[in-house]
Amino acid sequence: MDDNKEIEKLQRRIERIKKHLSELGEMRPGSLSTQYNVCGNPTCRCKRPDNPIRHRPYYQISYTRGGKSKTEFVKSEDVEKVRLQLRNYHTFKELTDEWVDVSLAIAHLRKKE
Ligand SMILES: [Zn+2]
Structure with missing residues (x-):
């Protein structure tokens, strides 16, 4: 494939990346984790030596x-919504990274000419 064809192919890839980016919804960075309550009450049922009942976990994002x-x-x-936002952010980062890589590839091909 000659360089001009290759450049056109890469430019089409950038257009697809832009389209995909424009379709991304809400996003946020970080990671979600499940936390188990550390209870301060020594007489709570979660502290019973036999058959302790743990508190419900809660979620946090860092x-x-x-x-x-x-x-x-x-x-x-809100956990499902936050998971979707995290996925969108991940996709956003991948697409923008790829955009930069493709742009560099185009720049290198042009330099060769
Ligand atoms: Zn407790």
Whole structure:
């Protein structure tokens, strides 16, 4: 394949990346984790030596933004929404990385000419 054809192919890839990016919805960085309550009450049923009943887990999201790490509580009814936002962010990062790689490939092909 000659370089011009290759460049056109790469440019079409960039157009597809842009289209995909425009379709991404809400996003957020970070990772979701499940936390088990550490209960402060020594007489609570979660502290019973025989057959302790643990508290329901809760969710939190941790992320770093502008050099600062943050952790936020996530309501259990919001977990699915947050998972989707995390997936979107991951896709966003992959697509923008690919956009840069494809742009570099185009730049290198043009330099050869
Ligand atoms: Zn407890």
